[in-house]
Amino acid sequence: MxxxxxxxxxxxxxxxxxxxxxxxxxxxxxxxxxxxxxxxxxxxxxxxxxxxxxxxxxxxxxxxxxxxxxxxxxxxxxxxxxxxxxxxxxxxxxxxxxxxxxxxxxxxxxxxxxxFLMVGHLERFNAGMEEMRRQVTQPGFIESHRLAFYKERGIDVDVVLDLMIHDLDHVLSLVNSPVREIRAAGVSVLTDKIDLANARLEFQSGCIANLTASRMSLKSMRRFRLFQPNTYLAVDFEAQELTVAARQEGALGPIPGVALDIQRFPKEDVLLKEITAFVDAVAQGQEPPVNGEAGLAALELAMNINAAMKTAQG
The missing domain is CATH 3.40.50.720 (NAD(P)-binding Rossmann-like Domain)
Structure with a gap:
């Protein structure tokens, strides 16, 4: 060693x-x-x-x-x-x-x-998202909600760069298709920057992603849902839980013909997983899991969403 x-x-x-x-x-x-x-x-x-x-x-x-x-x-x-x-x-x-x-x-x-340049998109290392990534084949529709309590920390940037960027990274890595159209809206509440935002992204593949982020919520929520032919997948980042509903002939359950599987993962130190991945990548001379290009792609999309919001506001 x-x-x-x-x-x-x-x-x-x-x-x-x-x-x-x-x-x-x-x-x-x-x-x-x-x-x-x-x-x-x-x-x-x-x-x-x-x-x-x-x-x-x-x-x-x-x-x-x-x-x-x-x-x-x-x-x-x-x-x-x-x-x-x-x-x-x-x-x-x-x-x-x-x-x-x-x-x-x-x-x-x-x-x-x-x-190596690695970007800290922490939730790439959430066990539920890691398992979802293994099961995604042809994303058709994605919906995410990332709601947080107001905190003084992080208000040097707007909510798109503070919170939504996590889900932008997930969407870009899962859909793997250029964005064709962006529609977005947002409002400032307690800061001089956007505190609540919604973005609708249409990809050249035909996939649609609808993302909401807020730092003005009274309840914390971090959920990410994906629909594809024959399968629905949903990650609850806080509960460390992945729900999979898949068409299966003869399956019994709440919906006949649909097999329902709820996978619960043990609580993990996600930051430790991220830092371990960085150390291992450097030690082994291998590209880190979230490289600079991935961080750039998420940032560029976030900036384009902010530009779309400004256009919508006139």
Missing amino acids: GSPLKVGVIGVGYLGRFHAEKYASLPGAELVGVADVQPERGQSLAQTLNTKSFTDYRQLLPLVDAVSVAVPTTEHFPVVQDSLNQGCHVLVEKPMAATVDEARELVRLGRERGR
Whole structure:
């Protein structure tokens, strides 16, 4: 077995702290240090995890093979750019950049430098979605609802980039067809950005996806439903549950001729699965599960949805 991968975390606020804790728990990784512009926050976490703290992330980069970047979205581009130029592999939280042009440049730079760039679309690693992915053959209609309580965290971007982008990533990876038409609407409620949004996407394959995201809900909901010939699949991300209803001659149940299967998965540490996948990809020299191109595609679609909302509002 080779030496542990030397890793660091840049930005140890709410999400970055969890990244650091996961790396510290992995036998295949060595948490060399954390970097944060708030010295007290970085030093406190470094002391807890028995590692080093830096206020300038550029001092950390020469010491590591790979980094997680969990700074605010507007700062993703310079931090990821510096990391790739230093020769580090990068796992960056979603959205991968503040603009499509920035994201394209990061993808190009990663390829040029021969370094992996992975984007933190966490729910790719949800067990229910992993099983759904194995059963999808010909998506015809998709419906998603992602509703969350209002939180101060994440309001530097609109709800499409904050929440809906998870489901955009799922839809793009499952449908695997260019988007032909976008219709979208959204409203601002408690912030100066869109807090509730709905998007209807029509793909060249004929598949339709209807997605709703809100950070103004009194009830949390993360559900994703897919219809295809002879089969209905539904993931409840919070319950870690996949429901499959499939046409089956002679099947008995609530709907004659339809076999119903509800699969419940044990609660998992999805972030640990994501970070383990990143460490393994780097260690084995294999493309990570959610590469820069996938992150770019989700970001570009999110931006196009926002543009469609502005057009609809006049």
